[in-house]
Amino acid sequence: MTLQILAVFFPAFALVAFGYLARRWQIIPDGQWRGINLMNYRILLPAILFVVLAQADLTGPGAAIVTGVSALGILAALALALLIARLLKASARETAALVAVACVWNVVLFITLADRLHGEEAETWTGMIMAPGLVLATIIIVSAFAITREGSASKAVPALVRDPVLIACLAGVTVSFIAPLIPPVLPEIVVEALIAPLELAGFGSLALVLITTGAGLDFSALKGRIRLLLSAAVIRSVMIPLLVLGAALVFGADAQATTLLVLATGGPSAAFVYAVASEFNGESGLVAGMITLSVLVSAVVLPVLTALTLLL
Template identity: 30%
Template sequence: MLMTLAALLPIILITALGYALERTNIISRDQWSGIERLAYFLLFPAILFQSIALADFGRLPTLSMGLSLLCAISVMMLLVLALRPFLQARFAINGPRFTSIFQGSVRWNGFLALAMADSLIGAEGVALLAIAMVVMIPVLNIASILVLSRYGDSGEAPTVAKVARDLYTNPFNIAIAAGIFFNVLAIPIPSIAQTTLTMLGAAALPVGIICVGASLDLNSLRRPGPALSSGTFIRLLISPLVGAGFAALFGVTGSAHIAILIACSVPSASNSFLLARLMGGDAKLMAEILTLQTLAAMVTIPVALALLG
């Protein structure tokens, strides 16, 4: 427990630094947007590509870990969808608000997950999280878009072509696909390119965590109601249990087991807010869920790793 806290404390401090930088207006909102785009379109794709291209997937438990995560996110999605009639009848939660609960419950923050894996496991942890991204990102992107299309208030359902375009233009997906291509064909990466990618990857994790802190809006939090509470704690309490259960079922142990717990324990993806705003979800509720999850995760993640890891 103490080792986990020691590994996570730098991440917490950097998150707090991002929050302080944004609140003191040292960096303007427009500048933060540029930093976020830099991390999203360049820095994180660089570390993903390098990790996947150079990973020895024959040595890693790729199949068992992938199956564990695929089953875990499938169960989580079905659980939240099954809860929708109850939430609507008991708490009058409408369609747009439900989409924010769905995204908050099933999606995950790759920035935080990669930083935690690097801190707790090292280079192998980054490679294991790359496996998680290969499995989870396309499935969760499609599911979120479909749920927002069905229950959101945009008035326009996305076409198959739009869903496909969102997937193949996603920089994470492009980096993952390119990394798999280089890995499978054993294409060598020149040493200069490797050094460049290493430098970009070294910048990705601290910049990404600073951006997470800058995105927090404590003033947006209101008295927690059913929508905010369920959207927060389904993700932070139930998801790690489901992930640990499938990891045990498929015999995943060691570092891969920790990587699964990290992927299932981190808060929801920060771009959930943008998707909610663009597709008729409840963007305000989504922002509140993301903020409360990030704060609560500082307690729940160490507990989950200590009890389940």
Template identity: 30%
Template sequence: MPARTRLDVPVLTLLQALWPLFALIVGGYLLRRWDFPGEAFWPAAERLNYFILFPALLFSSLATAPLDNPALPRLAVAVFLGLGIGWAALLLARRLLHWPAARFGAISQGILRFNTYLGLAAIGSLHGQDGLAMAALMLALMVPTVNLMSVWALTAERGVSLRGLLLPVAKNPLILACVAGALFNLSGLGLVGGSDRLLNLLAVASLPLGLLCVGAALRPQELAGEVPALAWNCALRLLAMPALALAVARLLGLPAMESAILVLFFALPTAPTAYVLTRQLGGDSHLMAGIITLQTLLAAGSLLLVLRVVAG
């Protein structure tokens, strides 16, 4: 088992890495509120990023990542152990509190899903290209898993076939990009003839546009009502889940960077795309919008706290 090492990151470094990311989120919110460049821009920008730019980032990261990295098996154990404990606790709570699927789906996504745009931007700022390569490996494990959990949670009451469960996952462009990047990596072909530059240009555009879209999607008006549910959901996602990840990392003896990236993914606010999935599958979209908005706002402080604890 690898020895755990200390990752010494000063508070100033964390602040310098995080504040530009949240500045972009605030900028996106203000631009949409001021109706610039127009209401039609934001749905189109989200689709462009979700289907083209962000998959290009994931593909290029996995196409060049060292898939024989000895960290992969222990990362897989850490990811599935952390998500498994969280999922088991949610299932127990649903049984005890008798949540309907519409509510359970929103609550589950609030606790298990994560904002990949914010996560990769933060990891790139703190750990550079090595961190992004490791994060891409972790995303290849986490994205399909949390998507399966989310679909099942939203459809648990009415039942769902295996095809109905797997189809939304199989059509997810982020999952397809991860699979394609890994297969391309294993083929040994390599990114040649300027293709690496093309993918890099697309990838560079993805994260800032994604963060602007996160801000544009915030719905402060959805915070009315459901205050207790919003409060404890945010506490579980932003504080309890990273504490669980840190416990798993120490149990497995993960090295410093692996521990930091694992905890960061478990500390991120939930994904804005959770709102779309919730509406498509008949979940409680009002609760989901409130969870996304409040978690994103609170994450500006909670991420700094969590990362400082890990670094120290």
């Protein structure tokens, strides 16, 4: 069991560590990460999300329970983040940061780990788990940062409409729902030709997203506001996966799906949250600290939780 868990987690976290060292040692100088991040956020991440979601069977057997539990995890994270922010008397901008980090789990890490744990079998569930997580979480975080900057929820709409990740997710979910209902518009060979470059670009670049996650780690941001930092990491990497595990067991989710739900929702937050925070002049320093701590906590807690879930 220990070796199996090591084989699943080591490569992904090793690449996160490599990303951190590549920036720290200036193998890739600071100024050059911008292009890499932009490529991730605008192209590679949307490409992989679209491909996974478009090919997901969101109406298949067990889909309602799995998507429901995944969505519940996001809503629980939102509620917990708002509650703790209130208890800690956090400002609106700090609350937005806490909400964003708590609600978003790292989808790329999830896809990588799911593939390493269950191989192609995992594909049955990955899209179902990702769909609500991505759509709900993206709406929540873009709204949170846009509202605290603009002071009005309606101001968040233009930002949401233009967000490449949300566009890709909605397009993927739409294709997934509509494609089985209508007769094929294009011959299969044309569809494959259109999907294949996105698949190659997106899947091949999982490692790149992990490396940029590492490059974004900022240990100097861990100083100060420790209660907020810890709250974000504990909600993200401890409370939510435990809640999701409980819900999956209560609702009788498939055993493999349960493991994957824990693997997804217990993952650290994503560098993408930092990109959104920066774009909206949010508390990006605080967000960087929260993401860093959530990566550290997840690196320890997630393998343990996954092993426990596999033993259930």
